[in-house]
Amino acid sequence: MRQKLLIVGGSYAASEIASHARECGYDEDIIIVSEELELPYQRPPLSKAYLKEHTQKVMPLKSAAFYSAKNIELELGTKVLGIERGANTALLSNGTHVTFDTLALAVGARAQRLLCTGADAKNVYYLRSIEDARLLSAASAGAEKVVVIGGGFIGLEVASALAQQLKQVTVVETQNRVLARVVSPEIAEFVSSAHVGHGVKLLTCRAVQSFVGENGVVRKVLLDGGTSLDADIVIFGIGSAPNMELAQQLGLHFENGIIVDSRSRTSRANVFAAGDCTRFFSPFNLNGIPVESVQNATDQARVAGSVIAGKDNVYETLPWFWSDQYDLKLQIAGLAVGATERIARPTVTSGISVFHFRNDACICVESVNGPREHIAARRLLARERITKQQLQDVDFDMPALLKLRALPTDGESVNRADEQKTKVSSD
Amino acid sequence: MKVLVYDQDGKLVELNELSSQTLMEAIRDAGLNLTGQCGGCMSCGTCHVYIDHRWWTELEPASETEDAMLDVVEDRRENSRLSCQIKLTEELDGLTVTLALNSGFV
Ligand SMILES: Cc1cc2nc3c(=O)[nH]c(=O)nc-3n(C[C@H](O)[C@H](O)[C@H](O)COP(=O)(O)OP(=O)(O)OC[C@H]3O[C@@H](n4cnc5c(N)ncnc54)[C@H](O)[C@@H]3O)c2cc1C
Ligand code: FES
Numbered sequence: 001m002r003q004k005l006l007i008v009g010g011s012y013a014a015s016e017i018a019s020h021a022r023e024c025g026y027d028e029d030i031i032i033v034s035e036e037l038e039l040p041y042q043r044p045p046l047s048k049a050y051l052k053e054h055t056q057k058v059m060p061l062k063s064a065a066f067y068s069a070k071n072i073e074l075e076l077g078t079k080v081l082g083i084e085r086g087a088n089t090a091l092l093s094n095g096t097h098v099t100f101d102t103l104a105l106a107v108g109a110r111a112q113r114l115l116c117t118g119a120d121a122k123n124v125y126y127l128r129s130i131e132d133a134r135l136l137s138a139a140s141a142g143a144e145k146v147v148v149i150g151g152g153f154i155g156l157e158v159a160s161a162l163a164q165q166l167k168q169v170t171v172v173e174t175q176n177r178v179l180a181r182v183v184s185p186e187i188a189e190f191v192s193s194a195h196v197g198h199g200v201k202l203l204t205c206r207a208v209q210s211f212v213g214e215n216g217v218v219r220k221v222l223l224d225g226g227t228s229l230d231a232d233i234v235i236f237g238i239g240s241a242p243n244m245e246l247a248q249q250l251g252l253h254f255e256n257g258i259i260v261d262s263r264s265r266t267s268r269a270n271v272f273a274a275g276d277c278t279r280f281f282s283p284f285n286l287n288g289i290p291v292e293s294v295q296n297a298t299d300q301a302r303v304a305g306s307v308i309a310g311k312d313n314v315y316e317t318l319p320w321f322w323s324d325q326y327d328l329k330l331q332i333a334g335l336a337v338g339a340t341e342r343i344a345r346p347t348v349t350s351g352i353s354v355f356h357f358r359n360d361a362c363i364c365v366e367s368v369n370g371p372r373e374h375i376a377a378r379r380l381l382a383r384e385r386i387t388k389q390q391l392q393d394v395d396f397d398m399p400a401l402l403k404l405r406a407l408p409t410d411g412e413s414v415n416r417a418d419e420q421k422t423k424v425s426s427d
Numbered sequence: 428m429k430v431l432v433y434d435q436d437g438k439l440v441e442l443n444e445l446s447s448q449t450l451m452e453a454i455r456d457a458g459l460n461l462t463g464q465c466g467g468c469m470s471c472g473t474c475h476v477y478i479d480h481r482w483w484t485e486l487e488p489a490s491e492t493e494d495a496m497l498d499v500v501e502d503r504r505e506n507s508r509l510s511c512q513i514k515l516t517e518e519l520d521g522l523t524v525t526l527a528l529n530s531g532f533v
Contacts, residue, residue: 019458042466049468059466063446063456070458295471298464302532322470329492331470349495372495375472379499399499 003028005308006090006098008080008246009106010034011043012297013275013304015061017104018072020305028101031073033080033092038130039064044294046133047154048324051161054137058130083249102270102308105247105258106301109240109276109292114149118211121218124234127154136235143232144168147221149208151178153323155237156191160325163198170201170229172221177204184336184354186344187366194326203227240292242277255279257290262314264304272308274301282316284363287337293321318382320374331374334364334381341388345396347373353398355391362386365398376402428520431479434459435526450476450524451511460531467511472496474510475530479523486513501529 005021005028007014018030034040041058050057067074079093083103090098111126113119125136136158140146146162148155151173163169171178178195179188195202206227211234212220221229242257253259253267257279264272275297281288296319303315323330328351336342339356347353351369355362365377376398380386386401394400430442430453440459447453451463451474462473469492478486483506489497490512497507510524 044466044468061466066456066458294466295464299532320471322465322468324468324470329470349491371469371472371492372499375496375499379501402499 003101004099005030005102005104006100007032007104007106008034008090009108009275009277010036010038010074010076011040011106011108011275012061012294013106013108013277013301014104015040016298016301017106017272017274017305017308019062019066019070020302021309022070022072022305024306024309024311026305026309029073030071031075031098032067033075033078033090033098035077035079035093036129036131037077039067039074039076041130043128044322046130047127047157048161050133051137051140051158052164054141080246083246085250103272104304104308105266105271105273105277106275106297107243107246107277108297109242111236112239112241114208114236114238116208116210118213118218120216121211121213121234122216123218123232124211124236126236127158128240136233139233140165140167145230145232146170147172147229147231147234148237149221149234150237150239151175151180151202151204152237152239153179153182155235156195156325157323158235158237159195159200160198163195163200164326168199168201170203171195172206172208172223172229173202173204174207175204178202183330183332183366184342184344184356186342186352186354187330187368190352190368191325191328191330194328198326240276242290244277247273247277260300262303262316263307263312264300264315265307272304274304280315284316284318285335285337287335289335289337291319291335293319295320318378320378328368329371330366330368331371332364332366333374333377334362336364336366339363343388343396353396355388355396357388360388362388362391373398380405428515428517430454430515430519431521431523432457432459433523433525435528435531445515448514449511450513450515450522451509453515454510454526459526461510461526462530462532463511465511469493469496469509469512472500472509473530475500475527476508476510477504477525477527478506478508479525480506482519482522482524485519485522500527502527 039060082091111128146167146169148171159169206223209222211218247254247258258273260278276292299317303313306313321332336356341357344354347370353367353373356364367373432440454461465471
């Protein structure tokens with residue numbers, strides 16, 4: 001009898017588990033069940049180009065023809081409601097059951113919601129899916145005064161997109177600066193100036209107390225300390241929370257994400273997980289912090305796909321991330337968690353790079369408008385220990401260091417680098 | 428329109444009836460080994476291809492950002508481009524490219 005791989009979720013991780021399992025020779029049945037109506041699509045543009053251009057166009061990760069050519073069945077617009085432990089059977093929202101041999105959870109995360117008076121009003125928006133983006137895009141077209149709650153990546157990207165359409169945008173952030181959890185103060189400062197330059201009001205150290213309105217529509221946002229902000233629309237960008245319901249039903253080990261090992265295996269046999277719904281430790285993530293990025297969802301899913309296909313593989317890839325706001329290109333190579341020291345330098349293209357060190361080793365490079373610095377940093381950090389001294393010797397010029405090292409052909413992962421080395425020596 | 432792609436093993440693959448907007452998407456949709464991780468927003472540098480010299484002058488030149496990234500990708504050559512920055516138009520019917528070794532997941 002044929003076996004079946006059931007993949008729950010319909011985004012980067014789901015699509016990549018399926019396609020990579022096939023690439024690695026898995027030829028049992030594969031079915032992807034996704035709550036969303038669209039083929040797996042690109043999420044980052046939702047808070048960027050999509051809002052700016054009101055394009056209403058989704059960009060699929062892969063075409064429908066790709067999935068059918070690879071014999072990957074897609075059940076869209078269908079939610080997995082529950083999984084019967086022991087019976088290996090999933091109950092779908094369309095009333096049918098799917099029995100599987102191997103299960104992969106690629107259920108991702110959802111936008112964090114705020115519970116306070118008036119937060120369920122009609123003109124309060126969240127941004128996670130294309131559906132959310134369509135609603136927000138339509139609403140923002142007619143809005144003048146926009147209040148964004150949360151100065152993280154999504155909040156600031158939305159602020160940037162809307163400020164460029166000459167809306168009056170105010171960002172409310174509880175921390176004492178924007179992007180407090182995710183980038184260094186120097187980068188945050190650089191980004192803040194761009195926002196202020198575009199007329200965005202940034203209110204830090206401020207929290208929302210309540211919403212005032214009528215007929216289920218918010219008109220004013222009240223902050224602690226008594227400030228009142230007029231609002232035509234309110235957008236929340238206060239982080240995300242992993243979708244844990246199925247993991248809970250299955251009794252998987254989870255803690256702010258499904259805990260997986262370097263082979264994307266959960267605490268139960270034949271149950272894998274990848275992407276935003278997971279948490280893991282790796283040489284590049286010693287603290288096991290949640291990593292929510294396209295890079296992570298894709299690369300971790302590939303490992304899951306290959307292990308499912310019976311090909312051993314471990315996930316030890318340098319994390320990287322990007323964000324676009326105005327004409328700023330923010331790119332991060334590595335994770336700065338656990339850094340003991342940092343050094344900021346301007347880039348040749350009027351941007352800034354910040355180098356983070358842990359015990360003398362460079363573990364993360366953040367740059368704004370330094371695409372050259374970013375790619376060079378990614379190639380170097382992925383494969384070897386770069387010391388502060390080495391960087392000082394080249395006056396913190398990462399591309400110069402890259403050229404100096406005259407590395408063998410590149411890869412994004414340590415594994416790949418090693419592989420390349422053995423290739424070179426066996427030639 | 429069609430595009431001709433030499434993959435990392437030197438095998439020639441013909442892409443026909445393209446509906447994709449960019450070269451990167453067309454290559455990825457065909458299931459070839461091209462990462463294109465950032466989806467075409469010029470952030471990742473993992474969609475590196477070499478353009479057949481006959482086609483080089485037909486393309487819009489690379490932007491400053493693209494050029495900066497190409498400067499540090501592995502094995503840049505004179506005919507290197509990021510495939511996500513190449514919009515497929517009728518004039519490019521028959522475009523011929525080669526995937527760079529580092530453009531695909533290994
Ligand atoms: C607006 C926005 C902008 C972003 N910008 C960037 C960026 O610039 N760079 C970057 O690196 N990252 C960015 N990210 C993060 C990135 O999009 C995520 O890390 C990535 O989408 C994670 O992929 P995933 O497959 O793990 O999960 P998700 O994308 O969260 O997908 C999970 C999928 O599973 C489905 N699902 C969940 N439960 C069920 C169920 N029970 N049954 C059926 N289906 C289910 C969901 O509907 C969804 O389709 C952004 C995210 C957002 C929301
Ligand atoms: S797809 Fe990322 S730079 Fe081309």
